[in-house]
């Protein structure tokens with residue numbers, strides 16, 4: 298036995314008669330594409346292997362998708378309710394009192410605006426509109442508010458739509474109004490032909506609309522003259538003038554021309570600009586944006602924490618495997634690819650499940666009063682945001698892998 | 709002639725200050741190309757530490773290590789994975805196979821990391837499994853294999869892609885005598901066939917007869933060797 302001295306050739310003698318050429322260092326490392334592919338497949342297989350952990354992570358994503366979309370969707374529903382009338386009135390341009398930021402009655406404007414608008418060259422028609430809050434006396438002695446719309450006959454714009462009983466023409470009958478079907482119960486079992494006292498006048502129910510509930514009491518329609526009586530609006534005053542542009546006329550251009558012509562006594566807005574003004578007001582001047590923004594964010598944060606922790610724990614539970622991968626020659630960057638692919642998979646699958654569930658929820662709870670609005674853009678944004686969220690959430694796991702010593706595999 | 713492994717005056721100290729313990733105290737260790745060497749010694753003598761340094765997963769405190777004439781000690785951390793891919797195959801005490809991958813996929817992954825295309829890798833993985841007598845177990849996951857079968861998959865994975873050096877740390881420790889012998893015989897046979905140089909850490913004197921050389925390490929120094 299020798300100490301620290303190199304061996305004899307005994308080993309070779311015991312080997313094959315003519316020793317094969319010794320293996321040489323391997324020339325190439327895998328290309329980036331091969332590494333991506335290898336890491337992607339390994340990552341997905343690892344993910345599918347631990348079904349319970351996969352489920353946990355997916356629940357985090359699904360939870361965030363549902364909570365965020367439910368909040369955001371309800372907020373969108375509220376926004377849309379505030380412009381419900383603008384979207385359905387048929388008018389391209391609105392002449393409103395100066396300082397108007399919402400679809401509400403302000404200080405009425407003079408009929409001069411109406412006269413002048415009617416003679417503008419690109420105007421198809423211009424019609425006055427009355428808007429105000431009145432109460433309906435119920436048979437049991439209560440009083441329920443409605444949002445009264447007064448519209449000139451024959452109706453060119455701003456009339457009742459989505460009618461489920463009667464026709465808009467019933468407004469031509471004396472002291473006849475159209476109410477919201479969803480309010481029939483509230484107004485004391487309203488039926489066609491029911492008589493109710495509205496602002497002290499007896500009126501007859503001539504028809505029903507469905508789903509015409511703004512972010513205020515539901516709409517009720519009356520002829521212009523009846524509405525003026527109920528609202529006690531002076532004969533030469535009105536809340537809005539609705540303007541229809543001639544075909545081929547840009548409403549924005551027409552609005553600008555009208556504003557120039559009519560001066561500062563009124564505020565003229567194209568329909569879309571009016572809607573934007575309303576949205577802007579709701580976001581800036583009310584706590585709605587903050588409230589819903591916070592709860593949406595909360596959903597995302599909770600989802601982020603769940604995804605982050607469950608991906609971290611998946612890594613910690615399998616440290617030996619990751620250590621082995623490192624010993625076999627993967628780098629932290631390779632393992633980052635693995636986690637990236639897992640994150641994207643979680644985001645895509647979780648978003649799909651979450652959106653399916655939230656769409657069902659939206660359908661289930663949809664009512665004239667509450668609508669959960671899911672726009673196509675929301676779907677796209679959900680995938681995008683959740684992918685970003687999951688990728689960022691995986692960084693805790695990546696940090697652990699970065700610090701993982703491959704030497705641990707021999708322990 | 710260049711050596712497969714040449715380690716000179718390797719020192720490894722764990723910890724710093726009062727807590728510092730010198731685990732390797734100037735180890736000289738050499739392995740010729742194609743040699744099949746055992747490293748033996750009592751528990752805590754530094755076998756695993758030395759193997760880790762040779763395997764480029766641990767850096768020595770001082771001393772030089774070269775693999776096939778290429779100096780691997782004193783390299784930047786970021787160069788080590790590349791060196792492992794180019795030079796080394798590992799067999800661990802626990803099989804350390806990836807539980808979610810089949811036997812063939814475990815081997816194919818190592819091959820892909822060594823630059824093989826996925827298709828090539830799969831073909832080669834299957835032929836290696838055939839060679840270790842597991843041709844009918846390619847699609848089994850580690851959990852569906854016996855201990856001895858798993859270790860045979862590990863052998864196939866270590867040899868996959870033909871790294872010049874194979875390092876094994878107590879590959880038979882968790883196997884019964886017969887399975888341990890079978891795996892070690894298989895490793896030796898294939899290494900000799902293909903020209904791999906092999907270092908096996910083992911306590912198991914029942915398999916010493918398979919070694920070209922048995923090197924003894926005690927308390928961080930090489931104390932002798934026998935052939």
Ligand SMILES: Nc1ncnc2c1ncn2[C@@H]1O[C@H](COP(=O)(O)OP(=O)(O)OP(=O)(O)O)[C@@H](O)[C@H]1O
Pocket residue numbers: 722723729731749750751752753754755756757758
């Ligand atoms: N990461 C570490 N930090 C501190 N000390 C360590 C570390 N790794 C190993 N040691 C110590 O170094 C000494 C040698 O350990 P090593 O694992 O190399 O021994 P070994 O010969 O492989 O033993 P065994 O036969 O039990 O596996 C031991 O005393 C051990 O406690």
Ligand SMILES: [Mg+2]
Pocket residue numbers: 755756757877
């Ligand atoms: Mg050991």
